[in-house]
Amino acid sequence: MISKQSANILLASDDKHLATLSSDALTTAGHKVSAVYDTDSAIITLNAISHVVKAVILDLDMPGGYDVLEWLGTNNRDERLKTVCLAAKRTNAAISAVVSATGADNVLTKDMSSEKFVSEFNTAVFGNNTGLDRNRRMFGKLKTGFRVGQYFYDGMFLNISRKGAFLRSNIPLEPNAVLKLRFKLDAYESRSIEPVAVVRWTTPNQPEQRFKGRGGNLFAGAGIEFISLPPAEERNITEFVGVYAA
Secondary structure, eight states, X not given: XXXXXXXXXXXXXSOHHHHHHHHHHHHHTTOEEEEEOSHHHHHHHHHHHTTTOOEEEEETTSTTHHHHHHHHHHHOTTOOSEEEEEESOSOOHHHHHHHHHHXXXXXXXXXXXXXXXXXXXXXXXXXXXXXXXSSOOEEEEEEEEEXXXXXXXXXXEEEEOSSEEEEEOSSOOOTTOEEEEEEOSSTTOSSOBOOEEEEEEEOOOOOOGGGGGGTXXXXXXXXEEXXXXXXXXXXXXXXXXXXXXX
């Protein structure tokens, strides 16, 4: 989920392009990221600043990546540090076994979209406290329109559940603002879903240099809760999420 919470993160990868893309996405979502590019630097940095780091993102394909993972398993006994691993293939049995043995919190594949990567990271680090509810969610992009007062705007859901969604929009939204939404779960549906929602929290709307070409902050927007949704439409959303949820 996209979250109003933020964390200090140490990212360790010898792939500087991957590190830059991951760092950009996390920073744009409100996190603070420090990057190192080899295993020795990762362990030295963890020894020095582990008291201020909330999470470690570790590239398992980096030479010595598993050594850092095992070091974390030995030195992070209280599990204060959350560990999220990056790997080319998530389903590899050997990867799963090592990660499970060391107590890492999740393994993410390197081909994830920025939205999915940040959402999965937030869920691993903050658990179910990142959003509005503990229901299953569909991660993706779903176009929506919304009305605030007399004005109507275009937006995008980056995730949705039967109880709420994250609305991506560069329009400044205030907590407790009431929105009238209009969207379709399927572009071929003839009838739109038109719930009323309330803004529960917002992320900063600060344009980030590398994302200006995409229209400002990739994760600017609000966590919204549906407060008026007919049971039939709630069932439609539940079925949609059940089909497409990761």
